[in-house]
Amino acid sequence: MKIRVYYEDTDVGGRVYHSKYLNYCERARSEIFFQEGKKPVYEDYHFVIRKLTAHYYAPAYFADILDVKTKITKLSRISVEIEQTIWREEEKIFALDITLVCLKGERPARFPDYFMELFRKLV
Amino acid sequence: MKIRVYYEDTDVGGRVYHSKYLNYCERARSEIFFQEGKKPVYEDYHFVIRKLTAHYYAPAYFADILDVKTKITKLSRISVEIEQTIWREEEKIFALDITLVCLKGERPARFPDYFMELFRKLV
Amino acid sequence: MKIRVYYEDTDVGGRVYHSKYLNYCERARSEIFFQEGKKPVYEDYHFVIRKLTAHYYAPAYFADILDVKTKITKLSRISVEIEQTIWREEEKIFALDITLVCLKGERPARFPDYFMELFRKLV
Amino acid sequence: MKIRVYYEDTDVGGRVYHSKYLNYCERARSEIFFQEGKKPVYEDYHFVIRKLTAHYYAPAYFADILDVKTKITKLSRISVEIEQTIWREEEKIFALDITLVCLKGERPARFPDYFMELFRKLV
Numbered sequence: 001m002k003i004r005v006y007y008e009d010t011d012v013g014g015r016v017y018h019s020k021y022l023n024y025c026e027r028a029r030s031e032i033f034f035q036e037g038k039k040p041v042y043e044d045y046h047f048v049i050r051k052l053t054a055h056y057y058a059p060a061y062f063a064d065i066l067d068v069k070t071k072i073t074k075l076s077r078i079s080v081e082i083e084q085t086i087w088r089e090e091e092k093i094f095a096l097d098i099t100l101v102c103l104k105g106e107r108p109a110r111f112p113d114y115f116m117e118l119f120r121k122l123v
Numbered sequence: 124m125k126i127r128v129y130y131e132d133t134d135v136g137g138r139v140y141h142s143k144y145l146n147y148c149e150r151a152r153s154e155i156f157f158q159e160g161k162k163p164v165y166e167d168y169h170f171v172i173r174k175l176t177a178h179y180y181a182p183a184y185f186a187d188i189l190d191v192k193t194k195i196t197k198l199s200r201i202s203v204e205i206e207q208t209i210w211r212e213e214e215k216i217f218a219l220d221i222t223l224v225c226l227k228g229e230r231p232a233r234f235p236d237y238f239m240e241l242f243r244k245l246v
Numbered sequence: 247m248k249i250r251v252y253y254e255d256t257d258v259g260g261r262v263y264h265s266k267y268l269n270y271c272e273r274a275r276s277e278i279f280f281q282e283g284k285k286p287v288y289e290d291y292h293f294v295i296r297k298l299t300a301h302y303y304a305p306a307y308f309a310d311i312l313d314v315k316t317k318i319t320k321l322s323r324i325s326v327e328i329e330q331t332i333w334r335e336e337e338k339i340f341a342l343d344i345t346l347v348c349l350k351g352e353r354p355a356r357f358p359d360y361f362m363e364l365f366r367k368l369v
Numbered sequence: 370m371k372i373r374v375y376y377e378d379t380d381v382g383g384r385v386y387h388s389k390y391l392n393y394c395e396r397a398r399s400e401i402f403f404q405e406g407k408k409p410v411y412e413d414y415h416f417v418i419r420k421l422t423a424h425y426y427a428p429a430y431f432a433d434i435l436d437v438k439t440k441i442t443k444l445s446r447i448s449v450e451i452e453q454t455i456w457r458e459e460e461k462i463f464a465l466d467i468t469l470v471c472l473k474g475e476r477p478a479r480f481p482d483y484f485m486e487l488f489r490k491l492v
Binding site for chain 3: 377379381386388
Protein backbone atom coordinates (compact mmCIF):
# COMPACT_ATOMS: atom_id res chain seq x y z
CA MET A 1 0.00 0.00 0.00
CA LYS A 2 1.39 3.36 -1.10
CA ILE A 3 1.08 6.35 1.22
CA ARG A 4 1.98 9.94 0.43
CA VAL A 5 3.31 12.19 3.22
CA TYR A 6 1.30 15.41 3.43
CA TYR A 7 1.77 18.56 5.51
CA GLU A 8 -0.56 17.28 8.21
CA ASP A 9 1.81 14.35 8.85
CA THR A 10 4.90 16.44 9.47
CA ASP A 11 5.95 18.52 12.45
CA VAL A 12 8.11 21.56 13.03
CA GLY A 13 11.18 19.31 13.07
CA GLY A 14 10.59 18.77 9.34
CA ARG A 15 9.91 15.06 9.66
CA VAL A 16 6.83 12.86 9.96
CA TYR A 17 5.48 13.01 13.52
CA HIS A 18 6.30 9.74 15.29
CA SER A 19 2.76 8.52 15.98
CA LYS A 20 1.71 9.00 12.34
CA TYR A 21 3.59 5.85 11.34
CA LEU A 22 1.09 3.92 13.45
CA ASN A 23 -1.72 5.58 11.51
CA TYR A 24 -0.09 4.57 8.24
CA CYS A 25 0.09 0.96 9.44
CA GLU A 26 -3.54 1.06 10.56
CA ARG A 27 -4.57 2.37 7.14
CA ALA A 28 -2.75 -0.54 5.54
CA ARG A 29 -4.48 -3.07 7.82
CA SER A 30 -7.89 -1.54 7.05
CA GLU A 31 -7.14 -1.43 3.34
CA ILE A 32 -6.47 -5.17 3.32
CA PHE A 33 -10.05 -5.68 4.46
CA PHE A 34 -11.43 -3.18 1.95
CA GLN A 35 -9.55 -4.85 -0.92
CA GLU A 36 -11.32 -8.11 -0.06
CA GLY A 37 -14.70 -6.38 0.06
CA LYS A 38 -14.74 -6.63 3.86
CA LYS A 39 -14.51 -4.26 6.80
CA PRO A 40 -12.43 -4.53 9.99
CA VAL A 41 -15.68 -4.64 11.96
CA TYR A 42 -18.25 -7.43 11.69
CA GLU A 43 -21.53 -7.43 13.55
CA ASP A 44 -20.42 -6.60 17.12
CA TYR A 45 -16.89 -7.91 16.58
CA HIS A 46 -14.02 -5.47 16.36
CA PHE A 47 -10.28 -5.32 17.02
CA VAL A 48 -8.40 -4.05 20.02
CA ILE A 49 -4.65 -3.54 20.26
CA ARG A 50 -2.96 -5.25 23.18
CA LYS A 51 0.65 -4.38 22.56
CA LEU A 52 2.93 -2.90 19.96
CA THR A 53 6.64 -2.37 19.46
CA ALA A 54 7.95 0.16 16.96
CA HIS A 55 11.44 0.72 15.59
CA TYR A 56 12.35 3.97 13.89
CA TYR A 57 15.23 3.51 11.44
CA ALA A 58 15.12 6.70 9.39
CA PRO A 59 12.83 9.72 9.13
CA ALA A 60 10.23 10.30 6.42
CA TYR A 61 9.76 13.76 4.93
CA PHE A 62 7.06 15.86 3.31
CA ALA A 63 6.16 14.60 -0.20
CA ASP A 64 7.74 11.17 0.31
CA ILE A 65 5.90 8.20 -1.08
CA LEU A 66 6.03 5.31 1.37
CA ASP A 67 5.18 1.66 0.99
CA VAL A 68 3.63 -0.33 3.86
CA LYS A 69 4.11 -4.10 3.89
CA THR A 70 2.02 -6.30 6.14
CA LYS A 71 2.30 -9.94 7.14
CA ILE A 72 0.98 -12.11 9.93
CA THR A 73 3.64 -13.77 12.06
CA LYS A 74 1.41 -15.64 14.53
CA LEU A 75 -2.25 -16.51 14.39
CA SER A 76 -4.68 -18.17 16.76
CA ARG A 77 -8.40 -17.87 17.41
CA ILE A 78 -7.79 -15.31 20.16
CA SER A 79 -4.91 -13.17 18.96
CA VAL A 80 -3.02 -12.21 15.85
CA GLU A 81 0.52 -10.86 15.65
CA ILE A 82 1.26 -8.70 12.67
CA GLU A 83 4.57 -7.39 11.37
CA GLN A 84 4.43 -4.22 9.32
CA THR A 85 7.31 -2.42 7.70
CA ILE A 86 7.43 0.96 5.99
CA TRP A 87 9.75 1.51 3.08
CA ARG A 88 10.92 4.47 1.02
CA GLU A 89 12.03 2.79 -2.15
CA GLU A 90 14.66 0.25 -1.03
CA GLU A 91 15.15 1.70 2.44
CA LYS A 92 13.29 0.29 5.46
CA ILE A 93 12.50 3.29 7.64
CA PHE A 94 10.10 1.82 10.23
CA ALA A 95 8.98 -1.53 11.64
CA LEU A 96 5.98 -2.37 13.79
CA ASP A 97 5.08 -5.55 15.65
CA ILE A 98 1.51 -5.37 16.82
CA THR A 99 -0.76 -7.80 18.69
CA LEU A 100 -4.50 -7.56 18.17
CA VAL A 101 -7.32 -9.35 19.93
CA CYS A 102 -11.05 -9.39 19.32
CA LEU A 103 -13.93 -7.95 21.28
CA LYS A 104 -17.61 -8.66 20.83
CA GLY A 105 -19.12 -5.48 22.18
CA GLU A 106 -17.05 -4.95 25.32
CA ARG A 107 -16.17 -8.63 25.96
CA PRO A 108 -13.21 -10.67 24.73
CA ALA A 109 -14.15 -13.02 21.92
CA ARG A 110 -12.66 -15.52 19.50
CA PHE A 111 -12.14 -14.17 15.98
CA PRO A 112 -15.18 -14.95 13.82
CA ASP A 113 -14.61 -16.82 10.53
CA TYR A 114 -15.20 -13.53 8.71
CA PHE A 115 -11.82 -12.32 10.08
CA MET A 116 -10.03 -15.69 10.12
CA GLU A 117 -10.54 -16.27 6.40
CA LEU A 118 -8.73 -13.07 5.60
CA PHE A 119 -5.96 -13.61 8.17
CA ARG A 120 -5.11 -17.02 6.71
CA LYS A 121 -4.27 -15.39 3.39
CA LEU A 122 -1.70 -13.15 5.10
CA VAL A 123 0.21 -15.81 7.03
CA MET B 124 -9.56 28.23 27.79
CA LYS B 125 -5.78 27.90 27.55
CA ILE B 126 -4.24 25.63 24.94
CA ARG B 127 -0.60 24.73 24.56
CA VAL B 128 0.83 24.11 21.09
CA TYR B 129 2.61 20.74 20.95
CA TYR B 130 4.70 19.10 18.22
CA GLU B 131 1.67 17.22 16.87
CA ASP B 132 0.00 20.57 16.06
CA THR B 133 2.81 21.95 13.93
CA ASP B 134 3.89 21.13 10.40
CA VAL B 135 7.12 21.26 8.45
CA GLY B 136 6.51 24.97 7.80
CA GLY B 137 7.16 25.54 11.50
CA ARG B 138 3.66 26.77 12.25
CA VAL B 139 0.44 25.28 13.54
CA TYR B 140 -1.28 23.31 10.76
CA HIS B 141 -4.31 25.28 9.57
CA SER B 142 -7.04 22.80 10.47
CA LYS B 143 -5.78 22.46 14.05
CA TYR B 144 -7.27 25.84 14.95
CA LEU B 145 -10.67 24.28 14.33
CA ASN B 146 -9.76 21.50 16.76
CA TYR B 147 -8.76 24.07 19.37
CA CYS B 148 -12.11 25.80 18.97
CA GLU B 149 -13.96 22.49 19.24
CA ARG B 150 -12.07 21.68 22.44
CA ALA B 151 -13.15 25.03 23.85
CA ARG B 152 -16.80 24.37 22.94
CA SER B 153 -16.68 20.92 24.53
CA GLU B 154 -14.94 22.26 27.61
CA ILE B 155 -17.77 24.74 28.19
CA PHE B 156 -20.09 21.76 28.54
CA PHE B 157 -17.68 19.88 30.79
CA GLN B 158 -17.26 22.89 33.08
CA GLU B 159 -21.02 22.89 33.62
CA GLY B 160 -21.04 19.18 34.39
CA LYS B 161 -22.61 18.44 31.01
CA LYS B 162 -21.60 16.81 27.74
CA PRO B 163 -22.10 17.99 24.15
CA VAL B 164 -24.26 14.92 23.56
CA TYR B 165 -27.56 14.26 25.32
CA GLU B 166 -29.60 11.12 24.80
CA ASP B 167 -29.72 10.88 20.97
CA TYR B 168 -29.15 14.60 20.48
CA HIS B 169 -25.84 15.82 19.11
CA PHE B 170 -24.40 18.71 17.13
CA VAL B 171 -23.63 19.01 13.47
CA ILE B 172 -21.73 21.83 11.79
CA ARG B 173 -23.51 23.48 8.89
CA LYS B 174 -21.05 26.20 7.98
CA LEU B 175 -17.93 27.90 9.20
CA THR B 176 -15.76 30.84 8.21
CA ALA B 177 -12.22 31.18 9.48
CA HIS B 178 -9.79 34.10 9.34
CA TYR B 179 -6.08 33.57 9.86
CA TYR B 180 -4.39 36.72 11.15
CA ALA B 181 -1.03 35.44 12.39
CA PRO B 182 0.61 32.04 12.81
CA ALA B 183 0.99 30.16 16.09
CA TYR B 184 4.22 28.31 16.88
CA PHE B 185 5.42 25.33 18.88
CA ALA B 186 5.27 25.97 22.65
CA ASP B 187 2.89 28.94 22.34
CA ILE B 188 0.12 29.20 24.90
CA LEU B 189 -3.10 30.26 23.25
CA ASP B 190 -6.36 31.49 24.68
CA VAL B 191 -9.70 30.60 23.04
CA LYS B 192 -12.67 32.91 23.64
CA THR B 193 -16.19 31.80 22.81
CA LYS B 194 -19.45 33.68 22.55
CA ILE B 195 -22.83 33.07 20.97
CA THR B 196 -23.87 35.68 18.42
CA LYS B 197 -27.24 34.24 17.36
CA LEU B 198 -29.44 31.66 19.00
CA SER B 199 -32.68 29.97 18.07
CA ARG B 200 -34.23 26.58 18.75
CA ILE B 201 -32.84 25.20 15.49
CA SER B 202 -29.40 26.77 15.09
CA VAL B 203 -26.70 28.53 17.04
CA GLU B 204 -24.04 30.85 15.66
CA ILE B 205 -20.84 31.00 17.65
CA GLU B 206 -17.90 33.37 17.37
CA GLN B 207 -14.58 32.09 18.62
CA THR B 208 -11.29 33.91 18.65
CA ILE B 209 -7.81 32.65 19.46
CA TRP B 210 -5.34 34.93 21.16
CA ARG B 211 -1.63 34.84 21.99
CA GLU B 212 -1.44 37.31 24.82
CA GLU B 213 -2.88 40.56 23.38
CA GLU B 214 -2.69 39.48 19.74
CA LYS B 215 -5.71 38.02 17.97
CA ILE B 216 -4.34 35.37 15.65
CA PHE B 217 -7.50 33.55 14.48
CA ALA B 218 -11.27 34.02 14.30
CA LEU B 219 -13.99 31.49 13.61
CA ASP B 220 -17.70 31.95 12.91
CA ILE B 221 -19.47 28.63 13.09
CA THR B 222 -23.10 27.58 12.72
CA LEU B 223 -24.27 24.44 14.48
CA VAL B 224 -27.57 22.62 14.29
CA CYS B 225 -28.94 19.66 16.19
CA LEU B 226 -29.63 16.09 15.14
CA LYS B 227 -31.61 13.47 17.03
CA GLY B 228 -30.05 10.31 15.68
CA GLU B 229 -29.89 11.10 11.96
CA ARG B 230 -32.83 13.55 11.84
CA PRO B 231 -32.85 17.35 12.33
CA ALA B 232 -34.21 18.35 15.72
CA ARG B 233 -34.79 21.38 17.90
CA PHE B 234 -32.17 21.88 20.62
CA PRO B 235 -33.33 20.20 23.85
CA ASP B 236 -33.47 22.33 27.03
CA TYR B 237 -30.32 20.54 28.19
CA PHE B 238 -28.39 22.46 25.49
CA MET B 239 -30.48 25.66 25.52
CA GLU B 240 -29.84 26.31 29.21
CA LEU B 241 -26.13 26.36 28.60
CA PHE B 242 -26.33 28.40 25.39
CA ARG B 243 -28.29 31.16 27.12
CA LYS B 244 -25.39 31.73 29.48
CA LEU B 245 -23.07 32.38 26.53
CA VAL B 246 -25.18 34.90 24.64
CA MET C 247 -8.15 12.92 -6.18
CA LYS C 248 -9.56 9.89 -4.36
CA ILE C 249 -9.37 9.73 -0.57
CA ARG C 250 -10.30 6.80 1.64
CA VAL C 251 -11.77 7.48 5.09
CA TYR C 252 -9.79 5.59 7.77
CA TYR C 253 -10.39 5.14 11.51
CA GLU C 254 -8.12 8.07 12.34
CA ASP C 255 -10.47 10.40 10.44
CA THR C 256 -13.63 9.49 12.34
CA ASP C 257 -14.79 10.42 15.80
CA VAL C 258 -17.03 8.86 18.44
CA GLY C 259 -20.05 10.30 16.63
CA GLY C 260 -19.33 7.80 13.84
CA ARG C 261 -18.59 10.45 11.22
CA VAL C 262 -15.50 12.16 9.85
CA TYR C 263 -14.28 14.80 12.30
CA HIS C 264 -15.10 18.23 10.89
CA SER C 265 -11.58 19.61 10.53
CA LYS C 266 -10.41 16.53 8.59
CA TYR C 267 -12.21 17.77 5.47
CA LEU C 268 -9.75 20.66 5.45
CA ASN C 269 -6.91 18.15 5.56
CA TYR C 270 -8.40 16.27 2.61
CA CYS C 271 -8.56 19.51 0.63
CA GLU C 272 -4.99 20.36 1.54
CA ARG C 273 -3.85 16.92 0.39
CA ALA C 274 -5.58 17.54 -2.93
CA ARG C 275 -3.88 20.93 -3.33
CA SER C 276 -0.47 19.42 -2.55
CA GLU C 277 -1.10 16.48 -4.88
CA ILE C 278 -1.71 18.87 -7.78
CA PHE C 279 1.83 20.12 -7.31
CA PHE C 280 3.25 16.61 -6.96
CA GLN C 281 1.51 15.46 -10.15
CA GLU C 282 3.31 18.25 -12.02
CA GLY C 283 6.66 17.28 -10.52
CA LYS C 284 6.57 20.33 -8.27
CA LYS C 285 6.19 21.06 -4.57
CA PRO C 286 4.04 23.65 -2.80
CA VAL C 287 7.21 25.25 -1.50
CA TYR C 288 9.83 26.89 -3.71
CA GLU C 289 13.05 28.38 -2.42
CA ASP C 290 11.78 30.55 0.47
CA TYR C 291 8.31 30.91 -1.00
CA HIS C 292 5.38 29.14 0.63
CA PHE C 293 1.64 29.50 1.05
CA VAL C 294 -0.35 30.95 3.88
CA ILE C 295 -4.11 30.76 4.29
CA ARG C 296 -5.85 34.07 4.80
CA LYS C 297 -9.47 32.99 4.95
CA LEU C 298 -11.69 30.00 4.34
CA THR C 299 -15.39 29.23 4.30
CA ALA C 300 -16.65 25.66 4.58
CA HIS C 301 -20.11 24.21 4.00
CA TYR C 302 -21.01 20.79 5.39
CA TYR C 303 -23.80 19.18 3.35
CA ALA C 304 -23.67 15.55 4.48
CA PRO C 305 -21.41 13.44 6.70
CA ALA C 306 -18.74 11.04 5.49
CA TYR C 307 -18.27 7.68 7.20
CA PHE C 308 -15.54 5.14 7.84
CA ALA C 309 -14.52 3.27 4.67
CA ASP C 310 -16.07 5.84 2.31
CA ILE C 311 -14.14 6.72 -0.80
CA LEU C 312 -14.31 10.44 -1.44
CA ASP C 313 -13.38 12.51 -4.44
CA VAL C 314 -11.90 16.01 -4.07
CA LYS C 315 -12.30 18.45 -6.95
CA THR C 316 -10.26 21.63 -7.11
CA LYS C 317 -10.52 24.73 -9.25
CA ILE C 318 -9.25 28.28 -9.09
CA THR C 319 -11.95 30.94 -9.08
CA LYS C 320 -9.78 34.05 -8.83
CA LEU C 321 -6.12 34.56 -9.46
CA SER C 322 -3.74 37.47 -9.14
CA ARG C 323 -0.06 37.84 -8.36
CA ILE C 324 -0.79 38.30 -4.67
CA SER C 325 -3.66 35.95 -3.89
CA VAL C 326 -5.46 32.93 -5.21
CA GLU C 327 -9.02 31.87 -4.43
CA ILE C 328 -9.69 28.17 -4.71
CA GLU C 329 -12.96 26.28 -4.65
CA GLN C 330 -12.81 22.69 -3.57
CA THR C 331 -15.67 20.24 -3.30
CA ILE C 332 -15.78 16.76 -1.83
CA TRP C 333 -18.02 14.13 -3.36
CA ARG C 334 -19.14 10.64 -2.45
CA GLU C 335 -20.15 9.28 -5.83
CA GLU C 336 -22.78 11.72 -7.14
CA GLU C 337 -23.39 13.45 -3.79
CA LYS C 338 -21.61 16.68 -2.89
CA ILE C 339 -20.93 16.45 0.84
CA PHE C 340 -18.61 19.40 1.45
CA ALA C 341 -17.48 22.66 -0.16
CA LEU C 342 -14.54 24.89 0.67
CA ASP C 343 -13.64 28.38 -0.53
CA ILE C 344 -10.12 29.21 0.47
CA THR C 345 -7.88 32.24 -0.10
CA LEU C 346 -4.13 31.75 -0.12
CA VAL C 347 -1.34 34.27 -0.27
CA CYS C 348 2.40 33.88 -0.56
CA LEU C 349 5.19 34.50 1.89
CA LYS C 350 8.89 34.67 1.19
CA GLY C 351 10.31 33.67 4.53
CA GLU C 352 8.13 35.70 6.89
CA ARG C 353 7.29 38.53 4.47
CA PRO C 354 4.40 38.88 2.00
CA ALA C 355 5.46 38.26 -1.56
CA ARG C 356 4.10 37.98 -5.09
CA PHE C 357 3.67 34.42 -6.34
CA PRO C 358 6.79 33.32 -8.23
CA ASP C 359 6.35 31.98 -11.78
CA TYR C 360 6.95 28.49 -10.41
CA PHE C 361 3.51 28.72 -8.72
CA MET C 362 1.77 30.88 -11.34
CA GLU C 363 2.43 28.41 -14.15
CA LEU C 364 0.61 25.72 -12.27
CA PHE C 365 -2.25 27.98 -11.13
CA ARG C 366 -2.99 29.03 -14.70
CA LYS C 367 -3.76 25.43 -15.59
CA LEU C 368 -6.40 25.26 -12.87
CA VAL C 369 -8.34 28.42 -13.73
CA MET D 370 0.06 16.17 33.62
CA LYS D 371 -3.71 16.14 33.09
CA ILE D 372 -5.14 15.57 29.62
CA ARG D 373 -8.75 15.80 28.57
CA VAL D 374 -10.05 13.52 25.82
CA TYR D 375 -11.77 15.54 23.07
CA TYR D 376 -13.73 14.48 19.99
CA GLU D 377 -10.65 14.70 17.79
CA ASP D 378 -8.99 11.97 19.88
CA THR D 379 -11.75 9.39 19.49
CA ASP D 380 -12.72 7.21 16.56
CA VAL D 381 -15.88 5.58 15.29
CA GLY D 382 -15.31 2.70 17.72
CA GLY D 383 -16.07 5.17 20.53
CA ARG D 384 -12.61 4.99 22.06
CA VAL D 385 -9.42 6.99 21.86
CA TYR D 386 -7.58 6.15 18.62
CA HIS D 387 -4.55 4.02 19.45
CA SER D 388 -1.81 6.35 18.23
CA LYS D 389 -3.18 9.30 20.23
CA TYR D 390 -1.77 7.83 23.44
CA LEU D 391 1.67 8.42 21.96
CA ASN D 392 0.72 12.04 21.37
CA TYR D 393 -0.41 12.37 24.99
CA CYS D 394 2.94 11.01 26.16
CA GLU D 395 4.81 13.37 23.86
CA ARG D 396 2.83 16.32 25.24
CA ALA D 397 3.82 15.25 28.74
CA ARG D 398 7.49 15.03 27.77
CA SER D 399 7.38 18.48 26.15
CA GLU D 400 5.51 19.95 29.11
CA ILE D 401 8.29 18.82 31.47
CA PHE D 402 10.65 21.06 29.51
CA PHE D 403 8.19 23.95 29.43
CA GLN D 404 7.64 23.75 33.19
CA GLU D 405 11.39 24.23 33.66
CA GLY D 406 11.45 27.20 31.30
CA LYS D 407 13.14 25.10 28.63
CA LYS D 408 12.24 23.64 25.25
CA PRO D 409 12.88 20.15 23.86
CA VAL D 410 15.09 21.70 21.21
CA TYR D 411 18.34 23.52 21.93
CA GLU D 412 20.45 25.17 19.28
CA ASP D 413 20.70 22.40 16.65
CA TYR D 414 20.07 19.62 19.15
CA HIS D 415 16.79 17.75 19.09
CA PHE D 416 15.38 14.35 19.99
CA VAL D 417 14.73 11.35 17.81
CA ILE D 418 12.85 8.23 18.83
CA ARG D 419 14.71 4.97 18.29
CA LYS D 420 12.23 2.49 19.70
CA LEU D 421 9.03 2.28 21.69
CA THR D 422 6.87 -0.43 23.22
CA ALA D 423 3.27 0.29 24.18
CA HIS D 424 0.81 -1.74 26.26
CA TYR D 425 -2.90 -1.05 26.04
CA TYR D 426 -4.69 -2.13 29.24
CA ALA D 427 -8.07 -0.41 28.95
CA PRO D 428 -9.67 2.08 26.57
CA ALA D 429 -10.13 5.79 27.23
CA TYR D 430 -13.35 7.52 26.22
CA PHE D 431 -14.56 10.96 25.18
CA ALA D 432 -14.55 13.44 28.09
CA ASP D 433 -12.21 11.33 30.25
CA ILE D 434 -9.55 13.16 32.19
CA LEU D 435 -6.28 11.26 32.04
CA ASP D 436 -3.08 11.61 33.99
CA VAL D 437 0.32 10.99 32.38
CA LYS D 438 3.22 10.01 34.63
CA THR D 439 6.78 10.14 33.35
CA LYS D 440 10.04 8.79 34.73
CA ILE D 441 13.46 8.02 33.37
CA THR D 442 14.56 4.41 33.77
CA LYS D 443 17.97 4.59 32.10
CA LEU D 444 20.15 7.52 31.25
CA SER D 445 23.46 7.95 29.48
CA ARG D 446 25.04 10.67 27.36
CA ILE D 447 23.78 9.05 24.19
CA SER D 448 20.33 7.67 25.00
CA VAL D 449 17.54 8.00 27.50
CA GLU D 450 14.87 5.41 28.30
CA ILE D 451 11.62 6.80 29.58
CA GLU D 452 8.65 5.00 31.11
CA GLN D 453 5.32 6.74 30.82
CA THR D 454 2.00 5.52 32.14
CA ILE D 455 -1.48 6.90 31.59
CA TRP D 456 -4.06 6.70 34.35
CA ARG D 457 -7.77 7.32 34.67
CA GLU D 458 -8.09 7.91 38.38
CA GLU D 459 -6.68 4.73 39.99
CA GLU D 460 -6.70 2.64 36.81
CA LYS D 461 -3.60 2.29 34.66
CA ILE D 462 -4.86 2.19 31.08
CA PHE D 463 -1.64 2.50 29.06
CA ALA D 464 2.12 2.13 29.42
CA LEU D 465 4.91 3.27 27.13
CA ASP D 466 8.64 2.50 27.17
CA ILE D 467 10.44 4.79 24.79
CA THR D 468 14.09 5.25 23.86
CA LEU D 469 15.26 8.64 22.64
CA VAL D 470 18.58 9.71 21.24
CA CYS D 471 19.94 13.09 20.24
CA LEU D 472 20.73 14.58 16.88
CA LYS D 473 22.66 17.75 16.15
CA GLY D 474 21.23 18.71 12.81
CA GLU D 475 21.17 15.37 11.03
CA ARG D 476 24.06 13.75 12.92
CA PRO D 477 24.02 11.67 16.12
CA ALA D 478 25.23 13.64 19.12
CA ARG D 479 25.68 13.38 22.88
CA PHE D 480 22.99 15.10 24.91
CA PRO D 481 24.05 18.66 25.75
CA ASP D 482 24.03 19.73 29.42
CA TYR D 483 20.88 21.71 28.70
CA PHE D 484 19.02 18.38 28.35
CA MET D 485 21.05 16.37 30.89
CA GLU D 486 20.28 18.77 33.75
CA LEU D 487 16.60 18.21 33.27
CA PHE D 488 16.88 14.45 32.77
CA ARG D 489 18.73 14.02 36.06
CA LYS D 490 15.74 15.42 37.93
CA LEU D 491 13.51 12.71 36.43
CA VAL D 492 15.63 9.68 37.23
